[in-house]
Amino acid sequence: MNAESRDRFVAEFRRVEAALPGAKVPWVVRARSLALARFADSGLPTLRDEDWKYTSLARIEKRAFRALPSGAPGSAAPPGLAAGLAFDGLPGHVIVFVDGRHVPALSHIGGLPAGVIVGSLADALERMPERLEAFLPDDTRHTVLGALNTAFMSDGAFVYVPRGVAVAEPIHWLFIATRQDAALHPRNLLVAEEGAQATVIEQHADLGSVACLTNAVTQIFASRGSVVEHCKLQRQSPEAIHLAGIHALQGQGSRFTSHSIAVGAALARHDITATLDAEGCEAELNGLYLAEGRQHVDHHTRIDHARAGGTSREHYRGVLDGASRGVFNGRVIVHPGAQRTDAHQANHNLLLSRDAEVDTKPQLEIYADDVKCTHGATVGQLDEAQLFYLRSRGLEEAAARSLLTHAFARDVIERIRASSLRAHVERLLLARLPGGAQVREPA
Amino acid sequence: MLEIRNLQASVEGKPILRGIDLEVKAGEVHAIMGPNGSGKSTLAQVLAGREGYEVTGGEVRYLGHDLLAMAPEVRAREGVFLAFQYPVEIPGVSNAYLLKAALNGVRRHRGLPELDAMDFLALVRQNMKRMGMADDMLYRSVNEGFSGGEKKRNEILQMSVLEPRLALLDETDSGLDIDALQVVADGINAMRGPERAVVMVTHYQRLLGHVVPDFVHVLSQGRIVRSGGRDLALELEERGYGWLDGAAAPQAGPPERAAP
Ligand SMILES: Nc1ncnc2c1ncn2[C@@H]1O[C@H](COP(=O)(O)OP(=O)(O)OP(=O)(O)O)[C@@H](O)[C@H]1O
Ligand SMILES: [Mg+2]
Numbered sequence: 001m002n003a004e005s006r007d008r009f010v011a012e013f014r015r016v017e018a019a020l021p022g023a024k025v026p027w028v029v030r031a032r033s034l035a036l037a038r039f040a041d042s043g044l045p046t047l048r049d050e051d052w053k054y055t056s057l058a059r060i061e062k063r064a065f066r067a068l069p070s071g072a073p074g075s076a077a078p079p080g081l082a083a084g085l086a087f088d089g090l091p092g093h094v095i096v097f098v099d100g101r102h103v104p105a106l107s108h109i110g111g112l113p114a115g116v117i118v119g120s121l122a123d124a125l126e127r128m129p130e131r132l133e134a135f136l137p138d139d140t141r142h143t144v145l146g147a148l149n150t151a152f153m154s155d156g157a158f159v160y161v162p163r164g165v166a167v168a169e170p171i172h173w174l175f176i177a178t179r180q181d182a183a184l185h186p187r188n189l190l191v192a193e194e195g196a197q198a199t200v201i202e203q204h205a206d207l208g209s210v211a212c213l214t215n216a217v218t219q220i221f222a223s224r225g226s227v228v229e230h231c232k233l234q235r236q237s238p239e240a241i242h243l244a245g246i247h248a249l250q251g252q253g254s255r256f257t258s259h260s261i262a263v264g265a266a267l268a269r270h271d272i273t274a275t276l277d278a279e280g281c282e283a284e285l286n287g288l289y290l291a292e293g294r295q296h297v298d299h300h301t302r303i304d305h306a307r308a309g310g311t312s313r314e315h316y317r318g319v320l321d322g323a324s325r326g327v328f329n330g331r332v333i334v335h336p337g338a339q340r341t342d343a344h345q346a347n348h349n350l351l352l353s354r355d356a357e358v359d360t361k362p363q364l365e366i367y368a369d370d371v372k373c374t375h376g377a378t379v380g381q382l383d384e385a386q387l388f389y390l391r392s393r394g395l396e397e398a399a400a401r402s403l404l405t406h407a408f409a410r411d412v413i414e415r416i417r418a419s420s421l422r423a424h425v426e427r428l429l430l431a432r433l434p435g436g437a438q439v440r441e442p443a
Numbered sequence: 444m445l446e447i448r449n450l451q452a453s454v455e456g457k458p459i460l461r462g463i464d465l466e467v468k469a470g471e472v473h474a475i476m477g478p479n480g481s482g483k484s485t486l487a488q489v490l491a492g493r494e495g496y497e498v499t500g501g502e503v504r505y506l507g508h509d510l511l512a513m514a515p516e517v518r519a520r521e522g523v524f525l526a527f528q529y530p531v532e533i534p535g536v537s538n539a540y541l542l543k544a545a546l547n548g549v550r551r552h553r554g555l556p557e558l559d560a561m562d563f564l565a566l567v568r569q570n571m572k573r574m575g576m577a578d579d580m581l582y583r584s585v586n587e588g589f590s591g592g593e594k595k596r597n598e599i600l601q602m603s604v605l606e607p608r609l610a611l612l613d614e615t616d617s618g619l620d621i622d623a624l625q626v627v628a629d630g631i632n633a634m635r636g637p638e639r640a641v642v643m644v645t646h647y648q649r650l651l652g653h654v655v656p657d658f659v660h661v662l663s664q665g666r667i668v669r670s671g672g673r674d675l676a677l678e679l680e681e682r683g684y685g686w687l688d689g690a691a692a693p694q695a696g697p698p699e700r701a702a703p
Contacts, residue, residue: 411535
């Protein structure tokens with residue numbers, strides 16, 4: 001453990017704790033201090049931790065990131081900020097956070113069905129903490145970074161969808177970082193009651209190039225029969241560090257879909273978990289990571305089949321250029337008694353340069369006998385035969401490469417169900433791929 | 444149009460083409476026949492610019508230019524078209540996308556305006572109809588899940604849309620049912636013209652009944668061991684290739700002689 005960095009975080013906590021939301025709510029204060037103690041116990045993970053074998057947090061250790069007390073006005077956001085970010089054209093409700101603080105002036109929440117809440121978590125911690133108590137302290141999957149988030153959690157989205165209610169339009173959580181050296185700990189909570197339906201987009205972007213640390217946690221409670229789609233767009237700037245946990249707890253017959261589109265940050269680590277905690281759940285975890293230069297992007301997923309009759313599907317793809325590094329670790333645990341589990345996992349990686357690397361590891365742990373579990377992982381280059389075929393039809397080599405890369409990545413994007421979102425992500429992908437501008441679908 | 448002189452090529456250090464000479468003039472149709480593994484596809488791929496084949500000698504001129512110095516896409520834009528023996532599947536890229544990108548690439552190269560979506564669709568649909576292809580093929584991924592015959596039709600569809608000057612057809616007739624063969628043959632015949640040339644690799648007499656060649660060549664062990672007219676194909680049909688190796692040996696003088 002790096003004691004110096006640990007002590008720095010602890011000192012920062014002491015400095016800002018009184019100004020964190022919920023400072024007058026006993027259970028919040030208790031949760032924060034328990035979480036801090038847990039973090040202080042172990043410090044940041046190191047390469048010696050099995051789960052962190054390929055991803056070093058040394059660059060956090062070396063740097064002093066400053067926590068932003070929640071009293072700091074988030075409204076310092078420059079006017080026109082929202083327009084400058086490419087989320088225009090996305091329909092639905094938008095709730096904006098600048099440097100971890102909700103900015104109502106930039107947000108626009110349209111008409112919502114009765115009982116639906118789309119708002120700021122900090123606000124909810126002050127005004128209706130009793131609604132959060134059952135969810136918030138619980139389940140950050142007991143990770144050290146989750147604990148760090150709980151200690152510092154400042155603001156984030158709180159979405160509550162009552163029983164049987166479907167929110168038709170996507171709800172967009174937009175996080176914008178503007179401050180150098182800031183440590184941001186956004187915390188999001190989505191509660192879908194029985195039979196509820198919601199689609200959320202969690203987007204993280206920076207204003208310019210910002211060397212900041214984001215350590216986000218999103219908790220999703222998908223009750224019995226609910227349908228929840230969560231789409232994460234991580235497009236932070238090239239100096240940023242992005243750490244994130246997304247944890248879904250599923251009730252009977254619920255359907256949870258996660259998409260993790262990761263194109264940004266110098267160092268990114270995403271821990272995504274789904275716990276199929278009752279019978280007949282369906283979970284789908286999809287992901288696409290694009291990295292170039294010296295970017296490092298890590299996805300650790302974990303699917304717990306805790307009960308019988310669950311189905312899980314996992315489709316992750318990576319495109320790695322330059323001297324970038326990708327990590328995928330897909331853990332699937334079929335617990336005793338989780339009979340008739342049907343789990344499938346695939347991770348395919350495309351290396352566009354000789355210096356790019358990827359470590360991919362499926363990790364299946366099966367403690368039931370009547371199960372169907374399959375997995376497959378590949379690492380390869382663009383197919384020479386396909387490239388030649390395209391060139392023999394007159395496509396420039398660069399265009400042919402982009403086209404094939406795009407086709408490879410699109411497999412993941414096509415799994416996004418909300419069509420407006422799918423189109424948005426596709427544009428993002430095109431903008432990000434080398435030569436992507438040339439790849440356009442014919443009318 | 445195409446002059447091949449003493450062309451030699453190897454794959455992974457193994458000589459495959461061992462001195463090919465062939466001249467194709469505008470307006471002509473040439474058929475290339477020969478046993479499996481004799482180098483027919485290699486010749487076609489080398490002409491189209493496939494990397495991985497090392498040209499170790501000889502030269503190829505196309506419309507007076509050094510063909511081998513051109514990138515594959517430049518050859519395509521200059522009017523060389525290869526119909527693959529094994530058309531490649533490209534998941535995630537639609538037939539429509541490829542056709543449009545290819546056609547507009549050729550048009551830009553020729554100084555013509557790009558076709559807009561409407562004109563493009565009209566052109567492609569008309570050609571598809573002639574090829575007996577259903578409209579939905581246009582929006583499917585290139586060759587993905589196509590049957591053998593559908594892939595071959597798709598190659599000819601691309602050819603008809605791109606209107607190349609020199610078409611190299613590598614066993615486009617293999618695996619076709621009788622009706623499809625007629626359709627493909629019609630497609631090839633429609634390509635014929637005083638400004639164009641066709642080189643088709645085939646194993647079967649059948650195609651040559653539909654598309655009558657001006658010349659027939661036999662490729663064996665990387666060399667053209669016999670050239671003739673339409674009759675040569677009929678003779679091969681009757682006698683096979685065995686008699687040719689012997690006949691070719693003295694005049695061609697292969698370093699390693701085939702076992703009798
Ligand atoms: N990439 C390669 N690596 C090794 N050998 C190769 C490669 N490509 C072709 N060859 C060899 O070159 C020879 C000629 O192959 P080619 O495909 O040109 O034959 P062909 O005349 O088209 O045969 P067919 O009638 O079966 O299509 C064969 O012996 C083949 O195994
Ligand atoms: Mg062949």
